[in-house]
Ligand SMILES: *[C@@H]1O[C@H](CO)[C@@H](O)[C@H](O)[C@H]1NC(C)=O
């Protein structure tokens with residue numbers, strides 16, 4: 556281990572010595588040392604420190620005195636104007652709110668009114684552009700929805716399952732999909748961090764719209780548009796959140812059976828799900844947004860696979876659909892319009908707790924709700940534990 560300074564590293568060294576002198580107590584003790592080691596010198600922590608320092612500086616040097624309520628879409632436009640990244644395309648004119656929804660009832664949370672007033676706004680400038688689709692031979696593109704502040708999640712993904720590499724002859728590339736968060740609009744430090752990552756890794760696409768739970772669908776359609784214009788030779792896409800673990804080897808093995816010029820849409824499928832009508836829920840959908848029928852079948856948004864061909868079709872289909880606030884259900888709506896069938900696969904676990912058994916992870920494709928530290932843990936367990944797994948825990952990649 557490098558740079559043995561400070562208390563933490565000292566205790567790691569002490570522990571290592573203790574382990575050596577007491578004699579090996581097997582994998583358990585060994586893993587403790589490995590985990591402590593990882594915690595001490597993993598880039599996630601370093602990155603977190605960096606973010607802390609940056610936001611500290613930010614507080615004292617740059618913080619604007621405007622309370623959050625004073626931030627509105629005119630600020631987003633202002634913020635866009637000040638980002639001096641090269642523009643990939645001319646900035647579209649500002650999109651004006653649809654004032655017909657100004658009187659939308661006070662019973663609904665403000666986000667519903669905001670959504671309705673700006674639902675027709677679908678063109679936003681590209682502020683950062685990734686190199687992920689340069690080159691012809693990408694087999695699988697990992698497209699990960701992230702937020703500007705989630706630098707720690709991006710760092711852990713880059714150094715674990717999201718590494719750009721060749722898996723069994725297949726080129727795997729990566730891109731993070733970002734908008735502008737409110738803190739980013741106010742804080743130059745957060746944008747500086749994103750710009751820095753973008754320069755360093757060339758894997759960030761950022762559009763000039765304001766991030767919110769109901770704007771994730773907008774991100775989806777902008778991604779489809781970008782893909783259809785700039786990524787036409789990519790064969791398959793994994794689309795997911797920045798809090799998932801993906802077993803990329805299994806995904807590639809699975810995808811090799813498929814023809815990328817056919818449709819493919821596979822994941823953890825929701826069949827016959829109805830919109831949530833509980834008003835306090837974050838997923839609440841009023842009747843005027845979606846009638847009394849169930850959603851078409853769709854794959855849970857935590858992580859699913861699409862063929863490039865299917866994305867072109869979804870992009871076309873989306874042009875005839877109004878945006879719908881629940882992004883994964885919206886994909887299902889567009890898939891139905893494009894006559895793309897969704898396939899259920901039990902390797903996609905978008906719900907539930909999965910025990911830390913490397914044998915289980917070895918058989919899965921996607922596991923949702925994983926923190927950066929857990930990602931490191933799973934990743935190192937998969938690397939360390941090379942023993943064969945029993946038939947019971949080994950889940951087949953084949954459907
Ligand atoms: C944004 O706020 C300013 C005042 O702070 C106001 O004049 C403007 O109309 C607001 N814009 C929108 C789109 O709400």
Ligand SMILES: *[C@@H]1O[C@H](CO)[C@@H](O)[C@H](O)[C@H]1NC(C)=O
Nearest residue numbers: 619621625626629630633741
């Ligand atoms: C946001 O916009 C309002 C009104 O246009 C302005 O008063 C305020 O200074 C802006 N805030 C920032 C951080 O630019």
Ligand SMILES: *[C@@H]1O[C@H](CO)[C@@H](O)[C@H](O)[C@H]1NC(C)=O
Nearest residue numbers: 628670673764765767769770
């Ligand atoms: C979505 O983004 C647009 C553009 O930044 C913004 O005007 C709108 O308020 C956002 N919608 C929601 C629901 O946050």
